[in-house]
Amino acid sequence: MRNDSMRRLWQRGKFxxxxxxxxxxxxxxxxxxxxxxxxxxxxxxxxxxxxxFSVTLATYDEAxxxxxxxxxxxxxxxxxxxxxxxxxxxxxxRVGKPRSLRTAGALAFGNPYEREADVTVPDxxxxxxxxxxxxxxxxxxxxxxxxPLGEIFGGKR
Amino acid sequence: MSVGKSRTRxxxxxxxxxxMPIWAFLFFVCLTGTIAVVSTExxxxxxxxxRASGGGEALPPxxxxxxxxxxxxxxxxxxxxxxxxxxxxxxxxxxxxGTSTTAWVNPVSGVVQGVSTGNSFQSFFRxxxxxxxxxxxxxxxxxxxxxxxxxxxxxxLVVYKRFWKSxxxxxxxxRQAPRVMWGDLHRxxxxxxxxxIAVISVTSLWFLIYMMLFHLGMGLGGGKVPVLLAxxxxxxxxTAPKPDVDxxxxxxxxxxxxxxxRYLWLPGTAYDPATVAGSSGQVPLLxxxxxxxxxxxxxxxxxxxxxxxxxxxxxxxxxxxxxTGDFGGLxxxxxxxxxxxxxxxxxxxxxxxxxxxxxxxxxxxxxxxxRGSRLAEGPSNA
Numbered sequence: 001m002r003n004d005s006m007r008r009l010w011q012r013g014k015f016x017x018x019x020x021x022x023x024x025x026x027x028x029x030x031x032x033x034x035x036x037x038x039x040x041x042x043x044x045x046x047x048x049x050x051x052x053f054s055v056t057l058a059t060y061d062e063a064x065x066x067x068x069x070x071x072x073x074x075x076x077x078x079x080x081x082x083x084x085x086x087x088x089x090x091x092x093x094r095v096g097k098p099r100s101l102r103t104a105g106a107l108a109f110g111n112p113y114e115r116e117a118d119v120t121v122p123d124x125x126x127x128x129x130x131x132x133x134x135x136x137x138x139x140x141x142x143x144x145x146x147x148p149l150g151e152i153f154g155g156k157r
Numbered sequence: 158m159s160v161g162k163s164r165t166r167x168x169x170x171x172x173x174x175x176x177m178p179i180w181a182f183l184f185f186v187c188l189t190g191t192i193a194v195v196s197t198e199x200x201x202x203x204x205x206x207x208r209a210s211g212g213g214e215a216l217p218p219x220x221x222x223x224x225x226x227x228x229x230x231x232x233x234x235x236x237x238x239x240x241x242x243x244x245x246x247x248x249x250x251x252x253x254x255g256t257s258t259t260a261w262v263n264p265v266s267g268v269v270q271g272v273s274t275g276n277s278f279q280s281f282f283r284x285x286x287x288x289x290x291x292x293x294x295x296x297x298x299x300x301x302x303x304x305x306x307x308x309x310x311x312x313x314l315v316v317y318k319r320f321w322k323s324x325x326x327x328x329x330x331x332r333q334a335p336r337v338m339w340g341d342l343h344r345x346x347x348x349x350x351x352x353x354i355a356v357i358s359v360t361s362l363w364f365l366i367y368m369m370l371f372h373l374g375m376g377l378g379g380g381k382v383p384v385l386l387a388x389x390x391x392x393x394x395x396t397a398p399k400p401d402v403d404x405x406x407x408x409x410x411x412x413x414x415x416x417x418x419r420y421l422w423l424p425g426t427a428y429d430p431a432t433v434a435g436s437s438g439q440v441p442l443l444x445x446x447x448x449x450x451x452x453x454x455x456x457x458x459x460x461x462x463x464x465x466x467x468x469x470x471x472x473x474x475x476x477x478x479x480x481t482g483d484f485g486g487l488x489x490x491x492x493x494x495x496x497x498x499x500x501x502x503x504x505x506x507x508x509x510x511x512x513x514x515x516x517x518x519x520x521x522x523x524x525x526x527x528r529g530s531r532l533a534e535g536p537s538n539a
Contacts, residue, residue, distance in 0.1 A: 015178055018180065022181075024295060025295075068371055082253055087395075090428065
């Protein structure tokens with residue numbers, strides 16, 4: 001008897017099951033409307049002094065993503081002190097020492113307090129690579145600093 | 158039973174079954190899409206800060222930027238967006254904590270009427286409708302619906318002989334049994350929405366194909382090489398020079414005199430140009446982008462429109478505009494909204510009809526087809 005009514009419920013109800021798709025966005029609702037993400041993936045942060053500027057580099061503790069073009073990319077955020085934002089003309093990030101200002105690497109863009117840069121990462125890493133930060137100020141000065149890439153890479157390698 | 162008749166019946170079964178297993182999902186996507194079409198207008202009704210009516214001399218962008226930055230301490234305006242004659246200008250600000258904020262500025266008085274943080278209602282509905290807020294899985298789930306949609310349209314046209322009669326003799330028997338009424342409504346609404354369903358399913362298929370190619374590493378390209386300023390074009394100064402946005406806008410307007418202004422983007426880096434976007438009226442689907450040197454206010458290049466766009470870029474812009482109905486102002490949006498509601502009704506009425514009829518018809522047809530095929534092929538099918 002009970003089996004019968006269960007079966008009838010299933011017969012009638014199975015075609016409405018696709019309504020369950022509406023549950024998919026539910027977990028993302030609270031995060032969507034809050035200005036800061038609620039579930040922030042763990043971050044790796046390093047403070048670096050680049051000439052007169054002290055900045056904080058941050059990246060998610062995740063392996064680099066692969067672009068459709070096949071390149072490996074890692075996203076970095078560069079926090080700049082509020083007092084400095086009008087003095088910084090450009091921030092460039094590159095794996096390996098740039099040979100000149102023309103090859104300084106990925107130009108950071110966006111929010112002047114927290115610029116972001118997508119840095120190309122080589123497929124094979126020897127473990128001795130360095131991440132170079134090149135900063136230009138508005139008077140034409142160029143400042144550089146580097147740190148071991150392994151310190152600010154994240155993810156399992 | 159004649160072969161022709163049973164073939165029609167098979168088409169009919171296809172029509173009945175295509176959307177049924179997923180009807181609730183399709184219904185949800187149709188409904189959220191319909192709301193997304195007019196989400197800006199809904200917010201305009203709900204949020205008084207977005208409204209700005211009445212005439213008067215419009216303030217220059219520099220005044221709007223100054224007002225917005227004064228209302229959000231530490232914020233730096235990254236873009237201005239002009240919505241229309243009854244809308245406040247929305248100023249997007251980058252905040253010191255890395256988030257962004259929107260300030261609604263009255264274009265005539267310069268009063269900041271409201272400040273809202275986080276994502277807007279509009280982008281929420283777009284994310285809900287377009288990818289269930291789960292990118293890219295949701296994008297595929299939603300765009301795959303284009304296939305049953307095309308199928309329903311084609312099979313519906315095959316099954317509903319003389320559908321064009323619904324254009325000049327629409328008949329809905331409101332007083333009859335609900336099954337009859339829903340059936341009539343389904344046929345009339347379906348006939349009147351043929352063009353709309355075709356537009357929506359073709360554009361959705363495009364979104365599906367576009368994303369597939371992108372993920373397969375065969376991006377369609379067509380994106381232009383970004384316009385950048387050379388290092389020697391950037392002035393040397395003690396601190397960052399403020400771009401003269403009023404001069405930037407004036408040169409853009411001089412370059413495209415009949416342009417209806419939509420956006421002003423400030424440079425994202427010291428090497429980026431400022432961009433003024435608007436529709437110039439000659440090609441309503443295709444906006445123009447005027448890239449301007451922020452330091453000298455010289456126009457570097459005008460992109461967009463018919464001439465400058467590549468085929469892919471043109472397709473992308475047109476497909477998006479056709480899908481959202483956002484190309485001819487409020488009248489077009491209202492048409493898209495009305496037909497979106499009609500399409501949502503089609504999904505719902507289809508489900509009701511199915512529940513009341515098709516289950517039984519399928520059992521019969523399957524039996525008939527089995528019997529028929531046995532009669533036709535029986536002896537030779539050894």
